[in-house]
Amino acid sequence: MNETPRLGIGIGWRPEIAGAVEELPGVDWVEAVAENLCSGHLPESLVRLRERGVTVVPHGVSLGLGGADRPDPRRLADLAERAEALGSPLVTEHIAFVRAGGERTASPALEAGHLLPVPRTRDALRVLCENVRIAQDALPVPLAVENIAALVSWPDEEMSEGRFLAELVERTGVRLLIDVANLHTNHVNRGEDPAKALDELPVEAIAYVHVAGGIERDGVWHDTHSHPVTRPVLDVLAELRSRVAPPGVLLERDDDFPPAAELAGELTLIRETLRAAGPAPVRDSATVRPSTVRSPAPAATAPVRSAPTAAEEASGATEAARERLALAETALLSALVAGTPAPEGFDRRRLGVQSRALAAKRAGVVAKVAPELPGILGDGFRPAFLAYAARRPMRGGYRRDALDFAEALLTEGRPGDPAARRRLALWWRERAAARPPRRPVRLARAARAALAQGLTRVAHSRSFRTPDGAREWPRGASGS
Incomplete structure (x- = not known):
């Protein structure tokens, strides 16, 4: 594996500030949201x-590497195409899930439209590791994965x-990819x-760092990316810099x-902030190959385990x-976007904030x-959309x-x-069909949507516990 490239100081490229980014002094590289790019028409x-020699890194948001399903080959191919079109030295994604449901749970497929946290369990780690390996094998350049911010635990x-x-x-x-604002x-x-x-964490494996702004409301920090960077976030950046460059x-x-x-x-x-934090007391991560990194276990914790053995994989443990x-993940996402009851053990107030x-x-x-x-709906757009979103994932x-929605x-x-x-x-x-659906079709669609939502609620209410404590869904509860 190639060594981690030295990138320097960069900024997220967005169409709204493209001109400003080009004019900013001292910008060594930029990061662009991969899904917003077309490799044939950059x-x-x-x-x-x-x-001008500025490095561009594509940053993916839709793979869902922390989800239960294997990464979509089409999404991986698109990410690979963008990396090649940009001549990027690496690509990045998130440790998160963005969709759930479907065949595995015999329930309607759900989209979050947002990065949601994976449980820090052995099951989730096993699945994430396999998904990361699949992504690594499909990409032409190294992959880095980002820690995310979360409202719920x-x-x-x-x-x-x-x-x-x-x-x-x-x-x-x-x-x-360590986001200090998310920490x-x-x-x-x-x-x-x-x-x-x-x-x-193994700081020598860091490819780069994100810094972003947010705001605190009612004791909850919202990682908005639309506010200035605050001093507490810069303090976390200084903590990181004191450990590694x-x-x-x-x-x-x-x-x-x-x-x-x-x-x-x-x-x-x-x-x-980086300058004031002083020289790092450990090796510069730009000279370390992540495949050789080993992080010593802190006192009173179990040592880091090696990759699953062939026997473990052959036993179907990952499946x-x-x-x-x-x-x-389906139970959590359903509670957030489909109005089903909160899964056991979650903070219901926080789930409400997240929803x-x-x-x-x-x-x-x-x-x-x-x-x-x-423009068409005026001030009525937002309340109408929120009412629609409450009943339509x-x-x-x-x-x-x-x-x-329309x-x-x-x-x-x-x-x-x-x-x-x-x-x-x-x-x-102009965007969907030759003409709006006639009344019988509209009524049939509305009935199907209501049936799907009802079956999702029934499936959740009939869930039960397996001997190992996992929550199960009845296999017949499908909204399709």
């Missing part, structure tokens, strides 16, 4: 940056975040000590973009772990990908969500203003 701004977890990441690196040789978020929301996590550090900003001067000021703060993980945050994010993203809808990405309004004879309803019908017709 944005001109990224082409110009590459021609899984009950009965078996490992801390640092130990979970250490074992993942030990078993797969994967690199790490701070998990400190506020879940009481996890960032310094302890940094002590436990990361090959790259990147500022993320996804919304409410400030003037270029403010972005430049935040980059200066990051540089000053059994996938089944258990599928049930657990509302997911719905608000759906509304915000749909307003961006389909800006005509707020996302089923195929945000653009599909926008079409489904169709649901038309099915109900809304909006009430005839002119607005005609405009909405025209918008829907």
Whole structure:
């Protein structure tokens, strides 16, 4: 495996600030959301940056490596194409799940539209390791995976975040993308000590670091990526720098973009924080091959285990772990987006906060990908969409969500203003079909949607415990 490249100081490239990014002084590299790029038609701004020698790293958000299913070969192929088109030295993704349900649980397929935390259990680790290996084999460059922020904690977890990441690196040789803002978020929301996590994880495997802003409301930290970077996040960056010199550090900003001067000021703060933290007392991670990294176990903890043996794999242990993980993740996601009861052991208040945050994010993203809808519906867009989201989980990405929302309004004879309803019908017709569905078709679709939601609730209410304590779903409970 090639050595981790030295990246330097970078910023997340977004179309809204493409011009500013090109003009910012001292930007060594940029990161672009992979799913927003087309390998055959790269944005001109990224082409110009590459021609100037600026490294571009594609950052994936949809693989769902922490999910129960194996990575989608089509998504992997798309990510590989983008890496090759950009000449990238590596690609990155998240330790998260983004979808659940389907055949494994005999329940409707659900999309989160968001990165959700995997349980830090042996089952989840076993599945994640296999998924990471599959991704590594399909990609033309090394993979690095990112720790995520979370509002909720899984009950009965078996490992801390640092130990979970250490074992993942030990078993797969994967690199790490450490988001210090996410470590701070998990400190506020879940009481996890960032310094302890940094002590436990193999810092020599770090490919690069994310720094981002957020805001605290009612004791909950929201990792918004739309606020300035705060001092506590910079303090976590300093903690990391005191342990290792990361090959790259990147500022993320996804919304409410400030003037270029403010972005430049935040980059200066990051540089000053790294400089003030002093030289790292350990080896520079740019010279270490992650496949050879070994993290010593802290006192009073079990040693890091090696990769599963052939006998373990042959016994079907991973497939059994996938089944258990599928049930657990489906129960959680169903509670968040389909209104089913909270799984046992979860903080119901926090689940409510997360559920509302997911719905608000759906509304915000749909307003961006389909800006005509707020234009047609005016102030009624957001309440109408939130009411729709409460009864209709996302089923195929945000653009599909926008079409489904418009169709649901038309099915109900809304909006009430005839002119607005005609405009909405025209918008829907231009993107979805020759004409809006006739009344019998609309009623049949509404009935199917209600039946699917009802069966999901029944499946959850009839769930039971297996001898090993895992929650099962009755196999006949399908919404299809």
